[in-house]
Amino acid sequence: MIGVLVSGNGSNLQALLDAGLPVRAVASNRKDAYALMRARRAGVPTATFSLDCHTDREERDLVMATWLEEHGVELVVLAGYMHLLTKPFLDRFPDRIVNVHPSLLPEFPGAHAIEDALAADVATTGVTIHLVDDGLDTGPILRQEELPLEPRETLEERIHAVEHRLLPTVVREMMVTS
Ligand code: GRF
Secondary structure (H helix, E strand, C coil): CEEEEECCCCHHHHHHHHCCCCEEEEEECCCCCHHHHHHHHCCCCEEECCHHHCCCHHHHHHHHHHHHHHCCCCEEEECCCCCCCCHHHHCCCCCCEEEEECCCCCCCCCCCHHHHHHHHCCCEEEEEEEECCCCCCCCCEEEEEEEECCCHHHHHHHHHHHHHHHHHHHHHHHHHCC
16 A cells, blocks of 8 residues: 655646555645645545644654554655655655655755756756655665756656656556565
8 A cells, every 4th residue: 555745736646546556645744735635636535744743853754654554554655745754754664665856866866856957957867766765865766767858948847747657657566566
């Protein structure tokens, strides 16, 4: 069973749902994330774990991990989740947390990967699917796909199209091998 962490639009969550993958719980750090609407529309339980409601990040992550486990989650997908995860969460799902990132890591980690690639004017960028550790977009790489930067006007759209194809593919493979 899959749990998805989100902070924003949730188009990658939508791709997982559309692919028919067993998403059983969706958690967010922001109650206004549009991704939560997508989950509710699909009948998937949602919850918000805001930092404001907890003494620190570790406590929040512990409570969030417990909620996911209570929903039968064995594999966690970060789909536009904008907080780093702390040890109490990582220890609950060893090698079972996967992230989608819009660059060819280790190039352009962080929250502005597409803008950073455009600013650096590289010839090629792409999409990375990787396991999550306690660093910023640093875990072992599972899959990458390259894209030419040009035409710049459509880069974001092309990156998202690759994400929406690659993420469900890799997640499905991980479920088969679990
Ligand atoms: C995606 O580009 C993903 O690679 C990055 O955040 C974005 C999330 O988009 N980590 P969405 O919320 O899935 O639409």
